[in-house]
Amino acid sequence: MPRKEVLRIEKLKTHYYTLGGIVKAVDGVDLRVYKGELVALVGESGCGKSTLAFSIMGMVPPPGRIVSGKIYLSDINLVELSDEELRKIRWSKVSMVFQGAMNSLNPVMKVGDQIIEAMLYHDVISRPEEGRSTVKHLFELVGLDPNRIDSYPHELSGGMKQRVVIAMAMALNPDLIIADEPTTALDVTTQAKIMEVLKDVQKKTGVSILLITHDLPLVAEVSDRVYIMYAGKIVETGDVFTIFKSPRHPYTQGLIGAVPSIRGPKKKLVALPGEPPDLRFPPPGCRFHPRCSKAMDICGKKEPPRIEFGPDDFVSCWLFAKEGERK
Amino acid sequence: MSGNILVKAVHLKKYYPVRTSFLESILRGERIFVKAVDDVSFEIKRKEIFVIAGETGSGKTTTGKLLVGLEEPTSGEIYYNGEKISGIPIKKWKKHGLRKKIQMIFQDPYESLNPRQYVFDILAEPLIVNKVVSSREELYDRIMRKLEEVKLIPPEEFAFRYPHELSGGQRQRVVVARGMILEPEFVVADEPVSMLDASIRANVLDLLEEFRSKYGVTFLYITHDLATARYVGDRIAIMYLGKFVETGPVDEVIQNPQHPYTKALVSAIPVPDPEYARKKKRFELYGEIPTPINPPKGCRLHPRCPLAMDICSREEPPMVKVGPDHYASCWLLAKR
Ligand SMILES: Nc1ncnc2c1ncn2[C@@H]1O[C@H](COP(=O)(O)OP(=O)(O)OP(=O)(O)O)[C@@H](O)[C@H]1O
Ligand SMILES: Nc1ncnc2c1ncn2[C@@H]1O[C@H](COP(=O)(O)OP(=O)(O)OP(=O)(O)O)[C@@H](O)[C@H]1O
Ligand SMILES: [Mg+2]
Ligand SMILES: [Mg+2]
Numbered sequence: 001m002p003r004k005e006v007l008r009i010e011k012l013k014t015h016y017y018t019l020g021g022i023v024k025a026v027d028g029v030d031l032r033v034y035k036g037e038l039v040a041l042v043g044e045s046g047c048g049k050s051t052l053a054f055s056i057m058g059m060v061p062p063p064g065r066i067v068s069g070k071i072y073l074s075d076i077n078l079v080e081l082s083d084e085e086l087r088k089i090r091w092s093k094v095s096m097v098f099q100g101a102m103n104s105l106n107p108v109m110k111v112g113d114q115i116i117e118a119m120l121y122h123d124v125i126s127r128p129e130e131g132r133s134t135v136k137h138l139f140e141l142v143g144l145d146p147n148r149i150d151s152y153p154h155e156l157s158g159g160m161k162q163r164v165v166i167a168m169a170m171a172l173n174p175d176l177i178i179a180d181e182p183t184t185a186l187d188v189t190t191q192a193k194i195m196e197v198l199k200d201v202q203k204k205t206g207v208s209i210l211l212i213t214h215d216l217p218l219v220a221e222v223s224d225r226v227y228i229m230y231a232g233k234i235v236e237t238g239d240v241f242t243i244f245k246s247p248r249h250p251y252t253q254g255l256i257g258a259v260p261s262i263r264g265p266k267k268k269l270v271a272l273p274g275e276p277p278d279l280r281f282p283p284p285g286c287r288f289h290p291r292c293s294k295a296m297d298i299c300g301k302k303e304p305p306r307i308e309f310g311p312d313d314f315v316s317c318w319l320f321a322k323e324g325e326r327k
Numbered sequence: 328m329s330g331n332i333l334v335k336a337v338h339l340k341k342y343y344p345v346r347t348s349f350l351e352s353i354l355r356g357e358r359i360f361v362k363a364v365d366d367v368s369f370e371i372k373r374k375e376i377f378v379i380a381g382e383t384g385s386g387k388t389t390t391g392k393l394l395v396g397l398e399e400p401t402s403g404e405i406y407y408n409g410e411k412i413s414g415i416p417i418k419k420w421k422k423h424g425l426r427k428k429i430q431m432i433f434q435d436p437y438e439s440l441n442p443r444q445y446v447f448d449i450l451a452e453p454l455i456v457n458k459v460v461s462s463r464e465e466l467y468d469r470i471m472r473k474l475e476e477v478k479l480i481p482p483e484e485f486a487f488r489y490p491h492e493l494s495g496g497q498r499q500r501v502v503v504a505r506g507m508i509l510e511p512e513f514v515v516a517d518e519p520v521s522m523l524d525a526s527i528r529a530n531v532l533d534l535l536e537e538f539r540s541k542y543g544v545t546f547l548y549i550t551h552d553l554a555t556a557r558y559v560g561d562r563i564a565i566m567y568l569g570k571f572v573e574t575g576p577v578d579e580v581i582q583n584p585q586h587p588y589t590k591a592l593v594s595a596i597p598v599p600d601p602e603y604a605r606k607k608k609r610f611e612l613y614g615e616i617p618t619p620i621n622p623p624k625g626c627r628l629h630p631r632c633p634l635a636m637d638i639c640s641r642e643e644p645p646m647v648k649v650g651p652d653h654y655a656s657c658w659l660l661a662k663r
Binding site: 157160214262271 | 382494551553557558581598604
């Protein structure tokens with residue numbers, strides 16, 4: 001049986017039109033999420049992960065905008081919707097845990113009321129009283145004491161606040177949650193618990209999760225499939241086992257080689273040379289070629305083709321192109 | 328002489344008073360303190376990279392600041408090269424020749440570099456203030472050499488840039504260069520790579536190793552990341568709420584943790600191996616790390632520890648030897 005597609009992104013470009021030049025933050029991205037999956041989008045700081053998320057939410061901040069491409073959320077192309085239509089879909093079909101969200105909870109409002117307010121706004125409930133029992137259920141779902149709905153943010157620990165934020169994202173029972181670095185500011189023991197909460201919520205509700213992170217070991221632990229993003233482009237995708245056991249793209253290989261592990265023999269860490277490019281002036285050809293130890297002549301001249309190995313399984317790299325195509 | 332030991336801390340404590348209302352302090356009948364560092368003793372050997380690891384608020388940075396004289400201990404002593412240095416006010420450090428020998432590298436390259444200074448001036452300042460150069464040429468040479476050593480090459484190109492004209496990784500190299508410019512003997516490196524992406528972290532960590540092997544620098548490496556600790560460190564101390572709960576050779580502590588807190592910490596760390604990750608059993612604690620204001624009595628971990636016994640809530644556990652050079656403080660390990 002074919003899996004049900006929850007999100008399909010095609011050739012998406014989102015650029016920021018700054019005075020200093022056009023930042024090509026998302027530059028031709030294809031990505032898919034199926035029902036009940038946890039898909040990870042991984043890449044280094046500034047490669048365009050949050051911009052991609054904002055694009056899906058229809059919330060790209062100026063001077064940025066979606067330049068071209070399609071974003072299908074169960075057959076509806078979000079790029080063509082009006083603001084009003086988007087508003088209805090946002091949070092009820094797709095919601096987001098924003099990077100650093102737990103620190104932007106309203107400090108003078110009880111956390112339960114903040115969720116109730118969102119539900120009122122989206123006509124999920126008509127009176128605040130109706131919301132209380134729903135919010136209590138949501139709190140239980142994320143492992144919070146339901147009595148905490150009357151707490152203020154400062155009365156909660158970092159981990160508890162992050163649970164509130166996840167509860168909020170689940171409030172309208174969306175098909176997809178985008179979680180942008182949901183554990184970055186948290187300690188490892190708390191991080192492990194929050195990831196368990198997300199997995200648990202997923203098991204109970206069947207929600208799909210797009211996890212955005214730069215933390216590769218975390219990705220190995222929790223995700224089903226992985227997209228590797230570099231300088232605005234997806235350079236490789238595959239299931240989590242393939243990505244970690246037999247990465248194809250030199251960038252993916254480099255990332256994995258640079259990550260220390262607490263397990264197994266202590267291998268020598270090999271850092272990638274150089275640093276990611278300025279997205280206003282990305283290098284020609286393959287954007288990774290200046291840092292790539294396997295770069296060939298063509299890599300600096302022409303953008304690499306996408307080599308498909310199966311559905312949702314591809315690499316964009318000249319090394320995998322047929323001999324005759326490399327010119 | 329102190330032989331092989333460069334730095335020694337004995338029963339080190341740092342308590343910060345908590346500001347409370349007059350009424351509250353009367354009600355409580357006592358002043359309240361954050362016990363940031365609460366009776367910590369350790370020795371750092373020459374040319375060693377000693378690691379202090381722990382979660383937020385455990386007291387790592389405070390310990391580092393005590394060693395470099397940025398904070399004065401509430402009680403306890405610090406010895407450097409056999410000489411007692413706790414009690415010497417920071418103003419007199421220069422006179423005692425300590426200023427040049429002991430340096431600290433801070434965690435946040437965005438905050439710790441003056442945005443209006445050229446890289447050159449950032450590096451020149453400590454050299455001039457400490458009067459270690461006698462001519463412009465010498466100043467210039469030393470700065471260029473240091474930039475080269477931290478792999479900002481060619482150095483002339485980086486010397487006359489502002490911090491915002493550098494990438495995150497380059498900025499962190501400048502921070503390292505500044506920490507090293509006086510050619511110190513002992514350096515406290517507080518989370519030097521936690522703001523950096525994984526792909527460039529290894530490069531900066533390699534710098535520490537290079538300074539150690541080239542100049543024999545001794546390091547205290549502070550981190551919350553056991554995985555990087557394993558790559559740079561020789562010995563490690565695991566800190567929880569102001570106390571060391573376990574110390575030993577880095578690999579031994581990580582592969583064979585004895586204290587329940589260390590076990591929980593190690594088992595929470597994601598491993599970049601999807602197959603292993605799906606099989607691994609996690610050892611979990613209850614709740615989250617509390618604040619070090621009024622920490623729990625007895626063993627500080629006991630309210631969170633699934634293995635806690637009666638005694639744990641009453642009496643503080645002793646540090647016991649659990650292997651060669653490996654110690655942990657837990658009642659489960661102590662002979663009673
Ligand atoms: N409002 C903006 N105006 C101009 N440029 C922007 C804006 N927001 C982001 N950018 C640029 O777009 C690029 C992608 O940024 P984005 O925040 O999407 O990266 P990211 O992958 O989420 O990074 P991080 O891991 O640091 O969160 C970066 O080069 C960034 O500087
Ligand atoms: N100047 C100060 N005044 C009052 N309390 C302080 C001060 N500096 C630190 N503290 C408190 O002491 C405790 C230990 O802080 P410290 O910065 O040493 O922790 P840390 O282990 O470095 O944490 P992190 O991993 O977050 O950097 C914390 O509870 C902190 O709030
Ligand atoms: Mg981001
Ligand atoms: Mg600190």
